[in-house]
Amino acid sequence: MKVLLLSLLFLLGSGCCAKTAQNVLLLLADDAGFEMGAYLNKFCQTPNLDALASRGLLFNNAFTSVSSCSPSRAQLLTGQASHSSGMYGLHQGVHNFNVLPGVSSLPNVLREQSNGRIFSGIIGKKHVGPAPNFRFDFEQTEEQHSINQIGRNITRMKEYARDFLAQAKREARPFFLMVAFHDPHRCGHITPQYGEFCERWGSGEKGMGTIPDWKPIYYDWRNLEVPAWLPDTDVVRQELSAQYMTISRLDQGVGLMLRELQASGLAEETLVIYTSDNGPPFPGGRTNLYEHGIRSPLIVSSPQPDDRRHETSAAMVSLLDIYPSVLDALQLLPPNGTRFSGQSLLPVLQKEPQPQENDSVFGSQSYHEVTMAYPMRMVRNRRYKLIHNLNYWADFPIDQDFYTSPTFQQILNATINKQPLPWYRTLRQYYQRPEWELYDIKADALERINLVDKPKYSSILRQLQQKLYKTREYSRRIPCV
Numbered sequence: 187m188k189v190l191l192l193s194l195l196f197l198l199g200s201g202c203c204a205k206t207a208q209n210v211l212l213l214l215a216d217d218a219g220f221e222m223g224a225y226l227n228k229f230c231q232t233p234n235l236d237a238l239a240s241r242g243l244l245f246n247n248a249f250t251s252v253s254s255c256s257p258s259r260a261q262l263l264t265g266q267a268s269h270s271s272g273m274y275g276l277h278q279g280v281h282n283f284n285v286l287p288g289v290s291s292l293p294n295v296l297r298e299q300s301n302g303r304i305f306s307g308i309i310g311k312k313h314v315g316p317a318p319n320f321r322f323d324f325e326q327t328e329e330q331h332s333i334n335q336i337g338r339n340i341t342r343m344k345e346y347a348r349d350f351l352a353q354a355k356r357e358a359r360p361f362f363l364m365v366a367f368h369d370p371h372r373c374g375h376i377t378p379q380y381g382e383f384c385e386r387w388g389s390g391e392k393g394m395g396t397i398p399d400w401k402p403i404y405y406d407w408r409n410l411e412v413p414a415w416l417p418d419t420d421v422v423r424q425e426l427s428a429q430y431m432t433i434s435r436l437d438q439g440v441g442l443m444l445r446e447l448q449a450s451g452l453a454e455e456t457l458v459i460y461t462s463d464n465g466p467p468f469p470g471g472r473t474n475l476y477e478h479g480i481r482s483p484l485i486v487s488s489p490q491p492d493d494r495r496h497e498t499s500a501a502m503v504s505l506l507d508i509y510p511s512v513l514d515a516l517q518l519l520p521p522n523g524t525r526f527s528g529q530s531l532l533p534v535l536q537k538e539p540q541p542q543e544n545d546s547v548f549g550s551q552s553y554h555e556v557t558m559a560y561p562m563r564m565v566r567n568r569r570y571k572l573i574h575n576l577n578y579w580a581d582f583p584i585d586q587d588f589y590t591s592p593t594f595q596q597i598l599n600a601t602i603n604k605q606p607l608p609w610y611r612t613l614r615q616y617y618q619r620p621e622w623e624l625y626d627i628k629a630d631a632l633e634r635i636n637l638v639d640k641p642k643y644s645s646i647l648r649q650l651q652q653k654l655y656k657t658r659e660y661s662r663r664i665p666c667v
Contacts, residue, residue: 208489208515209354209456211447212262212364212508213440216255216311216337216371217472218462220483221433229410230430231403234441235485238460242487243535244498249547249566250464250505251527253472253479254554256283258463258505259314259366263291265509265526267550269658275553277315283553284315290521292512293322296362299518305359307350310366311337324350327366334387337368338432340439341399347443351450362512365443370432372467375590382591385431399442403434415470415478415632417609421596422468429466457515458487461505467588469597469609469616473554475564475573476633480549486511486531493535501534502545502568543568548657558583565654566627572650573623581617610634624650 222232224239250258252268260266260273264285268274272286285291290298291314293306307324311333314320326336326346335342347365354361374382380394381387388397407427412418440460447453465471465479472479482505487495506528513520514530527548533539549564560583561576588594600606601613610632624638624647637643 205490207360207517209360209452210362210512210515211443211456211458212362212512213443213458213460214259214262214310214364214366215433215436215460215462215483216366216368217464217467218370218433218436218483219466219471219478219481221370221430221466222437222483224485225483229405229426231434232437234437234444235460238440238444238458238487239485240496242458242485242496243494245484245486245503246498246500247502247568248461248482248484248505249480249503249549250462250482251480251547251549252551253464253474253549254551255463256281256313257552259312260285260291261506262364262463262508263293263314263320264289265506265528267506267527267548268552269550270527273314275556275558277313281553281556283556285319287319289319291320292362292509293320295513295521296516296518297321297323299521300360300516303359304516304518305350305354305357305361307361307363308366309336309343309346309350309363311368312366322364324353324363333368334373334384337366338384338435339388339397340367340435340442341397343367343439344399344442344446347446348450351446351452355450355452360516362516365439367436367439369436369439370429370466372587372591375587381428382425383428383432385428385435388435397435400435400438403431405430415610416468417593417597417607419596419608421592425468425591425593454489456489458485459508459511460485461508467585467591468593469588469611472588473551473558473583473585475549475551475562477571477627477631480564480566486535488532488535490535494538499534499538500541501539502541502547503531503534504528504547507531541568546653548654549573554583554585558585563654563658565650565657567650569626569628570646570650571623571625571627571633572647572654574651574654575619575621575623578619578621582619622647622651 221227221230223236256277257268257273260271264271271289275283296304306322308322309326312327373384386394388395389402390396405427407423410423410426412422416422461484470476470478511531514532544567546567551562563574565572622638623636625633
């Protein structure tokens with residue numbers, strides 16, 4: 187898809203691409219990356235996600251426009267970047283970020299545009315607000331339950347999904363259902379007794395309770411390989427083994443949801459989308475606009491017999507494209523006067539777009555926690571990435587659950603004690619960033635060499651700066667839905 191985020195899509199009066207109306211089931215992971223077999227991870231066992239990928243289209247160039255939980259969920263549901271919607275950081279507690287008063291969301295738009303005919307639901311982690319702007323017809327979230335019970339207890343989530351699907355079928359209503367898992371989010375800073383990723387919670391171990399539908403998979407950290415972007419230490423291996431255990435729980439939850447959909451008799455009428463809100467909570471991941479903070483797993487499985495399946499796509503796509511894709515699948519137009527970034531993914535299910543070197547995506551990060559003011563803007567095409575650190579004179583902020591993690595504590599202590607650490611960055615480099623960062627992603631996948639001062643790349647720098655400025659100006663003018 188050419189310049190998906192950099193050219194704003196005006197949908198007024200445009201037709202829908204879906205041949206027939208489809209329900210939409212959106213499966214959302216919490217801080218997951220590419221820890222699955224379909225994305226060539228040979229350690230983490232994810233048979234249900236792998237099977238979904240074999241029945242659908244797997245995207246290799248999908249990106250979130252923001253690397254933070256609430257802002258990312260808001261982009262999915264509003265189609266707007268975080269600096270446009272107003273969801274600059276986390277919604278819960280003292281952070282208290284919300285979308286701007288006039289911003290509406292998919293459940294509200296679906297209700298209004300269909301005169302109440304379309305049934306909307308959310309099960310799991312909601313994490314956006316205020317409530318009137320995100321009013322689902324069916325809600326079972328952390329606002330009614332503890333977050334672990336509604337986001338990690340896959341048996342309870344299965345039961346609510348069964349209730350939702352039964353009601354949709356009984357009332358003969360098309361539906362949009364968002365199932366938002368809390369795995370594999372960290373929890374060690376809040377409930378360390380459950381493990382760093384809550385991998386022990388519900389495992390059947392003494393005092394941990396049991397999730398009936400979860401068959402825990404234990405990973406021997408000594409056998410794991412550390413991805414090149416992380417410190418190659420035993421501490422990281424131990425953290426990966428815990429993370430993989432919760433991703434396997436997520437995967438089993440995905441399997442439960444798909445079996446409930448099949449049992450309801452609605453699978454042949456339902457588009458299934460799987461993705462994650464942002465990258466993993468490791469250095470260079472979540473809260474960063476580096477590759478492992480913004481690259482997203484994305485699988486789209488269509489019930490249409492002529493749509494692509496068991497294939498991969500190299501199309502440059504964004505999670506901002508989810509919003510128009512849902513409208514497209516349900517054959518709805520947005521309200522009059524609506525403009526938003528992104529465009530429907532459904533045409534890619536029919537035909538792979540011709541790649542262009544300057545196909546681009548855009549990123550915008552402002553906060554995460556309320557104390558983490560570090561605005562960044564980014565444009566990335568198929569080869570180059572430009573990051574603008576607007577608050578570059580300050581140190582890059584670290585969120586609290588990552589700061590207390592064994593991985594970051596090892597980096598911190600090694601730095602204080604001047605001990606060697608097998609990592610391609612220093613902590614000083616991680617904290618202190620220049621105003622502009624330009625990387626050749628094809629030649630430098632780890633983003634180690636900043637090309638911004640290299641004369642050879644001056645024209646590329648100017649082109650990307652102009653594109654970035656233009657996009658920022660346009661996105662500020664997007665009116666609220």
